Amino acid sequence: MADFDYQTFLPGGQHWSLRLRRGTTMTLSAEAADTNVSMLFYNPENLLERLSLPDTLKAQHTFKLTTGHCLFSDMGRIFASIVADDLGWHDSVGGNLHAAHMIEKGWQPVSFQDALNDRTQTGHDSFLIELAKYELGARDLAANLNLFSKVVADDDGRLSYVPGHCQAGASLTLRFEMDTLVALHTCPHPLDPAADYPKRGVTIGLGSAAPVGDDDVCYRHCAENARGFANNRLYHLGAA
Template sequence: MSEPAYQTHLPGGQHWSLRLRRGTTMTLTASEPDTNVGLLMYNPENLLERLNLPDSLKCQHTFKLTRGNCLYSDMGRIFASIIEDDLGWHDPVGGNLHAGHMIDKGWQPVSFQAALNDWTQTGHDSFLIELAKYGLGKRDLAANLNVFSKVAADDDGHLSFVPGHCKAGDSVTLRFEMDTLVALHTCPHPLDPAAEYPKRGVGIALGTAAAPDENDVCWQHCDENARGFANNRLYHLGAG
C-alpha cells in the first residue's frame, strides 16, 4: 500500500462523496471516541448497481464486517475489500439516523439558518444531499455500513450500541476493487446513547494498492470471495 496521495478531515455531522478508481485505498481514522461514518457505494458507470449489505453478510456468514471481508454490490461484484482494521467490528445492520431518532433522543435540532455549517444533520438527509449530485434520490437509498460502530444483539434479538468500541486514532482501510462512487457522512449512529448530538470527525487518506492475488487475505477469507473476485475479473474484461 502506498503513502497517502491525498488527506483531508471531515468534521462531525458533515457529508461528502467522491468517485474512487479501482486500486485506490481509503483509510478512515477516527478523530474522537465513538466516531461513526455512514457509507454507501454505487457503480458510477451504472448507478442502478449499489452496495448490498444483506448479500455481503450472507455470503460471508457474518453479522459484522472486519479485515478480510468484502463489500458486495447487488450484482455479485466486490466494490471494496477491508484490508486493515484496528477494531474488528463494523456495524452493517444498525441503519441510519433520521429526524425521528433525534426527537426520540431529545437531541435539539439546530437549523442551517441558525448555525450555518454547524447545524445538526441526519445521516438520512446527508445521503440524500450527496446522492442528488448524481441524479439519485430516496428510491436509491440502500442499507448503509456504519464504520467504527458496534451493535450487539441480546438473546431476544434486541440491538444496542456498544459505547467505547471506537477510540480516537482507530483506523480502517478499504481497497477498491472496481471504480466506485462513495457517499459518506459523519453523523451519529441512530442507537448512539449520547445525551447531546455528538459531532465526531474522521481523517480520510487516499492512496493506492497493488491488485489482489489468490494469496490476498480477502480473497482467502471464504470461497464466495474468490467467486466475487472472479466476477470482478469478468466485469473488467467487459463481459460482466
C-alpha cells in the first residue's frame, strides 16, 4: 500500500468526521465485497455551503461518478475531485440507510447498551451524530454520496442495487480542492440485499497532492469543471 501521512481503519457500521485542507488526498480501500462509504461535505468557513449532488450530476452530464469527475458545492465550487478509481461507478442517487429500511429488511437493531460499539446504526443517525459536533442537525442534511456502491436505473426509472460491484481491495482517491469538512459513515447501502446487517470496513489514507496542472484529468473533463476550478481560484483569492 502507498505511503500516507496518516492512515486509519474505520470498521463497518461506524462513522467519522474531519476537516481536510485544500491539497489533501483521501484514499479509501474496501475491506470486503460490497463495502459502502457514504459522505457529505461542508465548507468549514461557511457551513451553509455543502455538497450538491444534483449540481454535480447536472454539470458533468452523468448518473455515475468515477475518475475525472468533480464533487461540486451548491455555490458552484469544487470540494473534491476523483483522481483515481478502481471501479468506474459510484452511486449518486441511492440515498441513506434509515430505520425504516432496517425494518423492511428484517435487520435486527442492536443498541449501544447491548453491544457498545458493535451496535447496528443507520446512516441517517450516523450523519446526525457527526454533524452535531459542528452545531449542525437534520435540516443540514443533503443528498449523500455512496462510494463503492453501484445503483442502476431501468427504462421506467426504477433503481436497483448491483451486488458484487465492489470487491475487497478496491480503492478510490479524492483530491480536495478547498478546505472541506467531511462527514462519513460505513453503514450499508439502503438497497443492500444482505440477509443480515453487513459490517464492511474501509482503510483511509491521507496524503498530499501535487498542484493541479492544465492537463489534469478532472480539470479537462468538461467545460463545467474548468469553470468550477476558476470559481475556486476566485474564492481562494478572497473575492468570493
